[in-house]
Amino acid sequence: NSPETSSVNRLPMLNLEYPTAISLDGTWKFQLLSKPSAPLGSWREIPVPGLWTMIDGQQPFGDAPIYTNTQMPWDHFPPTVPTDNPTGIYERTFELSENLTSKRVVLHIGATESVHIVYINGEAVGAGKDSHLASEYDITHFVKAGTNIIRIKVIKWSDATYIEDQDQWWHGGISRSIKLYFTDKVFIERLYATPTLLKDNKTGHLQVRANINSIDNASFVNYKLQVKISPVRLTAGKGIPKKTVTKEAKVIQKPAPNWTEKTIEEHKAGRDFFLANFWDGNMPKASKEAWLATEPIIPGPLDFEVKLPVAPWSAESPNLYQVEYLLIDPNGKVVQTATQRVGFRRVEIKGKELLFNGQPIIFYGINRHDFNKRTGRVISKEDYRADLLALKANNFNAIRTSHYPNDPAFMDLCDELGFYVIDESNIESHAFQNLLCDDQRYLSQWVDRVARLVQRDIHHASAVMWSLGNESGAGVNHRAAAAYVRSFDPTRPLHYEGAIRGDWTANFDLTDVVCPMYPNISAIESYAKSSKAKRPLIMCEYTHAMGNSNGTLKEYWDVIHKYKGLQGGFIWEMWDHGLDQTLPDGTKRSAYGGNYGEKKHDGNFVCDGMFFPDRTPKPAMAEFKYLAAPVSFKQVGKTSGKYQLFNKFFFIDLSGYKLRYEVT
Numbered sequence: 145n146s147p148e149t150s151s152v153n154r155l156p157m158l159n160l161e162y163p164t165a166i167s168l169d170g171t172w173k174f175q176l177l178s179k180p181s182a183p184l185g186s187w188r189e190i191p192v193p194g195l196w197t198m199i200d201g202q203q204p205f206g207d208a209p210i211y212t213n214t215q216m217p218w219d220h221f222p223p224t225v226p227t228d229n230p231t232g233i234y235e236r237t238f239e240l241s242e243n244l245t246s247k248r249v250v251l252h253i254g255a256t257e258s259v260h261i262v263y264i265n266g267e268a269v270g271a272g273k274d275s276h277l278a279s280e281y282d283i284t285h286f287v288k289a290g291t292n293i294i295r296i297k298v299i300k301w302s303d304a305t306y307i308e309d310q311d312q313w314w315h316g317g318i319s320r321s322i323k324l325y326f327t328d329k330v331f332i333e334r335l336y337a338t339p340t341l342l343k344d345n346k347t348g349h350l351q352v353r354a355n356i357n358s359i360d361n362a363s364f365v366n367y368k369l370q371v372k373i374s375p376v377r378l379t380a381g382k383g384i385p386k387k388t389v390t391k392e393a394k395v396i397q398k399p400a401p402n403w404t405e406k407t408i409e410e411h412k413a414g415r416d417f418f419l420a421n422f423w424d425g426n427m428p429k430a431s432k433e434a435w436l437a438t439e440p441i442i443p444g445p446l447d448f449e450v451k452l453p454v455a456p457w458s459a460e461s462p463n464l465y466q467v468e469y470l471l472i473d474p475n476g477k478v479v480q481t482a483t484q485r486v487g488f489r490r491v492e493i494k495g496k497e498l499l500f501n502g503q504p505i506i507f508y509g510i511n512r513h514d515f516n517k518r519t520g521r522v523i524s525k526e527d528y529r530a531d532l533l534a535l536k537a538n539n540f541n542a543i544r545t546s547h548y549p550n551d552p553a554f555m556d557l558c559d560e561l562g563f564y565v566i567d568e569s570n571i572e573s574h575a576f577q578n579l580l581c582d583d584q585r586y587l588s589q590w591v592d593r594v595a596r597l598v599q600r601d602i603h604h605a606s607a608v609m610w611s612l613g614n615e616s617g618a619g620v621n622h623r624a625a626a627a628y629v630r631s632f633d634p635t636r637p638l639h640y641e642g643a644i645r646g647d648w649t650a651n652f653d654l655t656d657v658v659c660p661m662y663p664n665i666s667a668i669e670s671y672a673k674s675s676k677a678k679r680p681l682i683m684c685e686y687t688h689a690m691g692n693s694n695g696t697l698k699e700y701w702d703v704i705h706k707y708k709g710l711q712g713g714f715i716w717e718m719w720d721h722g723l724d725q726t727l728p729d730g731t732k733r734s735a736y737g738g739n740y741g742e743k744k745h746d747g748n749f750v751c752d753g754m755f756f757p758d759r760t761p762k763p764a765m766a767e768f769k770y771l772a773a774p775v776s777f778k779q780v781g782k783t784s785g786k787y788q789l790f791n792k793f794f795f796i797d798l799s800g801y802k803l804r805y806e807v808t
Contacts (some may be wrong), residue, residue, distance in 0.1 A: 154279050156355075158335060158336050174236045175187055177230070193320050195315040198723065214615075221390075236535050251264075258304050264286035270287055298318060311749070315521055327479075330473070332469065334355040337351070355444050364395055366396075367394070369430050399440050407434070409430075458794070460586065462543075464605070487606075496681075498711055507796050511714050512717065534759065536562075548612040566639050567607040590624065608637075612643075613640070613642075644660065649678070720755065737750055790805075
């Protein structure tokens with residue numbers, strides 16, 4: 145246990161699609177140990193991705209899921225964990241050709257719960273924490289041509305468990321895909337593309353920040369990064385040019401000139417800068433250029449921008465563009481290609497309103513955990529699409545990824561289908577929420593989890609706010625993370641409920657929106673009327689969907705639709721997390737806390753969604769679908785036979801809809 149350590153030898157976060165990737169998903173050898181130091185036993189098999197606690201509705205290895213809400217599953221004080229600590233050993237072989245071993249080889253591990261150690265051919269490569277973000281490792285010098293052995297040791301409990309105390313089932317294992325990808329010795333090490341929309345709502349702006357690097361001391365000077373942007377999925381925007389826009393930047397290295405090589409102008413500019421003669425920053429342009437000409441240029445970092453006419457992205461009209469990145473060597477050869485999809489939109493806070501492309505929108509939102517009743521948190525792309533289509537069918541337009549980052553495939557689908565996403569970091573220290581947020585031992589993990597989420601998802605149009613986590617207090621660790629995000633991505637607002645708990649006027653540095661949990665209707669109405677209200681109010685959780693609940697939905701929305709600055713909220717939550725369980729007599733049930741024999745648990749509180757585990761919607765769903773409908777009808781006069789239609793969309797008209805009526 146080392147809270148100060150979040151990873152060992154992990155590469156910088158990079159979210160690119162590679163055409164040369166090789167999947168390592170499939171059947172692996174497996175054994176479950178009682179603790180990390182236990183000796184190996186006999187091998188069995190397990191699917192990867194696969195959680196040993198939930199394999200197709202079964203627990204074939206003995207260790208079962210545990211459900212807790214606020215408490216930890218054992219009585220320890222952070223950062224210590226139980227000695228008996230289930231540890232899964234995953235192992236398989238893979239083949240590499242001579243050609244592939246001449247390249248740089250990277251191992252991508254989608255996610256493990258909660259800490260993993262990687263071995264290649266018997267040698268330790270690295271380790272990583274964060275159960276909901278990928279870890280990548282350079283294994284170039286660990287592999288060989290022919291047969292290679294990969295082993296991943298996954299330890300269920302660690303110091304990181306204390307900041308992953310979300311209201312959900314505890315599992316253990318590998319929850320997301322594993323793959324290898326390959327690059328030349330010179331490669332794109334970091335890449336952060338930030339798409340925005342200019343004030344005219346017609347011009348897209350893509351800022352590209354990249355870092356080119358190499359292994360084996362290979363030179364990367366004069367390599368070029370070329371960016372090509374082309375429309376790939378336009379649902380609107382007649383007259384928008386369909387041509388590809390291209391821009392590139394070159395890696396340059398330039399040493400500082402010797403003293404005797406400087407011009408008179410450069411000497412004078414350097415002296416003016418050194419003596420702070422322009423301490424107010426207003427150095428004349430010519431002088432500044434002369435001074436910069438004497439500064440060395442370190443190769444690697446690139447920063448440039450692209451502007452182009454676009455059709456804006458919104459949840460109502462999710463227009464997407466493909467960005468292709470080409471790394472080109474000095475001889476003009478393309479040595480690496482990768483792609484992303486982006487949408488151009490603008491998010492800003494003005495007074496009491498959050499504006500999207502200049503309009504104050506309404507969030508008809510829901511909180512969503514990763515959940516599958518037979519595989520736990522192993523979610524396929526088909527599962528994600530089914531979830532999102534079910535939400536679209538019931539008029540939801542927004543999702544909070546409670547309380548951790550989802551798989552990148554989820555964000556891709558939100559971009560494609562059109563959802564506003566509060567993208568939440570994997571931080572919840574509920575059992576110790578007023579302690580760990582000020583514990584310096586956890587500072588690096590706090591900042592690392594938030595920073596890596598932002599780095600991964602910064603290109604996604606659907607990510608409209610960054611969340612610092614959930615129910616973790618409000619301390620110096622949050623402030624460090626918030627400072628990083630505000631510097632790294634000033635184009636999106638910050639969201640964090642813990643910042644305003646008990647005082648909706650507090651902690652402007654930690655959240656740009658007032659995002660309470662379960663406030664009274666009278667409270668949000670009072671806020672909307674108050675002169676103290678300086679930020680938009682968007683409920684991060686409301687109308688807890690447990691059993692036959694969700695009362696007063698209409699009353700909430702009557703108030704939201706009435707007042708400026710009230711911009712919706714996110715129902716808790718999408719799913720009843722009832723896991724499939726087969727009893728000794730062969731009957732099946734949806735299991736909740738305590739059904740697996742766990743001593744510490746929080747009962748059926750895990751079943752609190754708008755959908756039953758079998759995807760059947762609860763009765764409250766019909767009411768929400770009506771309240772969030774994009775069109776409302778109002779009778780004009782009692783006997784006129786006329787009705788007024790009101791379009792509740794913000795960016796599109798109703799030309800894509802048909803009106804069907806029936807006279808009885």
